[in-house]
Amino acid sequence: MSLVLQNSMTGKKEAFSPLDAEQVTMYVCGPTVYNYIHIGNGRSAVVYDLLFRTLQQLYPKVVYARNFTDVDDKINAAAAAQGVDISVITERFISAYDEDMVALGNLVPTIVPKATEHISEIITTINTLIERGHAYAAEGHALFAVDSLADYGKLSKRNTDDMIAGARVDIANYKRNPMDFVLWKPSIDDQPGWPSPWGRGRPGWHIECTAMIHKHLGETIDIHGGGTDLLFPHHENELAQGVCCTDQPGAYARYWVHNAMLDIEGEKMSKSLGNFIVLRDLLAQQPHELVRVALLSAHYRSNMNWSEQLLHQSRSLLDRLYTIKRDSAELGSAPIADLMALPFMQMLLDDLNTPKAFAVLHELTNRFFKTDDLGERAQLKAEIFAITDFLNIAQLDADTWFQGQTAEGDISAEQVEALIAARQTAKKQRDFAGADAIRAQLADRGVLINDTREGTLWSRES
Numbered sequence: 001m002s003l004v005l006q007n008s009m010t011g012k013k014e015a016f017s018p019l020d021a022e023q024v025t026m027y028v029c030g031p032t033v034y035n036y037i038h039i040g041n042g043r044s045a046v047v048y049d050l051l052f053r054t055l056q057q058l059y060p061k062v063v064y065a066r067n068f069t070d071v072d073d074k075i076n077a078a079a080a081a082q083g084v085d086i087s088v089i090t091e092r093f094i095s096a097y098d099e100d101m102v103a104l105g106n107l108v109p110t111i112v113p114k115a116t117e118h119i120s121e122i123i124t125t126i127n128t129l130i131e132r133g134h135a136y137a138a139e140g141h142a143l144f145a146v147d148s149l150a151d152y153g154k155l156s157k158r159n160t161d162d163m164i165a166g167a168r169v170d171i172a173n174y175k176r177n178p179m180d181f182v183l184w185k186p187s188i189d190d191q192p193g194w195p196s197p198w199g200r201g202r203p204g205w206h207i208e209c210t211a212m213i214h215k216h217l218g219e220t221i222d223i224h225g226g227g228t229d230l231l232f233p234h235h236e237n238e239l240a241q242g243v244c245c246t247d248q249p250g251a252y253a254r255y256w257v258h259n260a261m262l263d264i265e266g267e268k269m270s271k272s273l274g275n276f277i278v279l280r281d282l283l284a285q286q287p288h289e290l291v292r293v294a295l296l297s298a299h300y301r302s303n304m305n306w307s308e309q310l311l312h313q314s315r316s317l318l319d320r321l322y323t324i325k326r327d328s329a330e331l332g333s334a335p336i337a338d339l340m341a342l343p344f345m346q347m348l349l350d351d352l353n354t355p356k357a358f359a360v361l362h363e364l365t366n367r368f369f370k371t372d373d374l375g376e377r378a379q380l381k382a383e384i385f386a387i388t389d390f391l392n393i394a395q396l397d398a399d400t401w402f403q404g405q406t407a408e409g410d411i412s413a414e415q416v417e418a419l420i421a422a423r424q425t426a427k428k429q430r431d432f433a434g435a436d437a438i439r440a441q442l443a444d445r446g447v448l449i450n451d452t453r454e455g456t457l458w459s460r461e462s
């Protein structure tokens with residue numbers, strides 16, 4: 001029983017075998033904190049949370065690091081526009097990001113390093129690259145010399161022309177080769193900066209990840225993750241820096257994992273098309289675990305199409321799970337002895353095949369609804385909720401799920417309870433016309449009621 005992952009370096013699915021099975025290491029490039037994240041960023045975070053949870057089932061210790069890029073030209077521009085220090089901007093959006101991650105149901109990574117807290121490690125790494133002949137100083141900059149690494153481009157598998165186009169390189173006269181990229185750049189007086197051997201300045205983007213990986217996880221990590229949009233130039237450059245400051249060619253990251261992008265109703269998401277979805281706006285409108293289920297439903301290597309239909313399907317799965325939760329309250333359930341042996345988990349072990357895994361979960365719910373055998377129901381219940389606990393979905397009380405999905409203009413839960421109480425009183429007084437009128441009034445507001453021995457249950461129409 002082992003995990004298989006598609007490795008972007010080899011272009012193949014490979015059996016995952018960590019360098020040290022006692023401590024698996026994973027690094028994922030995190031956000032540049034100058035605004036709220038969009039739903040595509042949310043997808044990436046949920047994908048690596050699932051990978052983290054899967055690794056935790058297989059290995060005793062998994063160290064997962066995800067950084068915050070908290071110095072960057074976009075942050076500087078936002079701070080300058082508002083006349084505040086960059087820390088005002090970065091602290092605000094780090095808090096917002098953390099809140100979004102909690103709402104999505106993600107675990108907190110083991111280590112959450114920030115670029116500005118690693119300036120000395122960054123300078124040391126650049127110095128090492130210069131000493132080894134892989135970088136040079138010029139006009140207040142430090143630059144990586146791509147000609148010094150024979151197989152530069154091997155991760156993204158691009159030829160030089162593609163790389164020049166993809167990197168949108170600045171032709172600058174201080175660069176020896178137009179593809180050389182910035183490790184350190186000078187800051188003018190009102191820009192954030194730190195003293196360095198090359199003058200007061202700030203780090204380039206790529207170098208922070210390499211310096212933080214080496215500090216926290218070691219020279220070679222097991223898994224490096226991120227979106228396909230980071231493959232070039234960011235990951236290619238991280239790799240170049242990583243291998244050139246150690247004596248181990250081929251080191252740095254053993255498995256490169258890349259998640260695909262997200263489209264909206266079949267179109268690329270962009271501000272100009274007016275279809276840009278900020279994650280927290282979505283989370284304000286939809287149940288949080290509905291967003292989580294939807295983001296997990298596509299295979300992480302496939303472009304995801306975010307659509308009304310996807311939300312509808314995800315809601316339908318959660319409705320089924322909560323119906324089972326509500327209807328099986330008195331059923332005993334045997335604990336699942338070996339989570340990893342479940343067919344659901346076997347699908348995840350195959351390169352996180354969530355579409356197949358969710359199909360298995362769906363089939364389990366079908367079987368639950370079809371059978372009257374209490375023993376079989378109890379067993380299915382145990383299997384279903386072992387899976388949902390692992391995924392961190394269907395964690396609410398069933399009534400909270402069915403009653404809590406309020407949209408603007410919906411009748412509140414308190415109003416529903418008050419009307420149900422009034423209906424009970426009417427029934428006791430044998431005012432059946434009055435009781436029926438209240439039922440009709442609730443139905444008009446999208447609330448269905450069901451009289452049971454335990455009392456009147458209600459739910460909102462979905």
Ligand SMILES: [Zn+2]
Nearest residue numbers: 029209234238
């Ligand atoms: Zn990175």
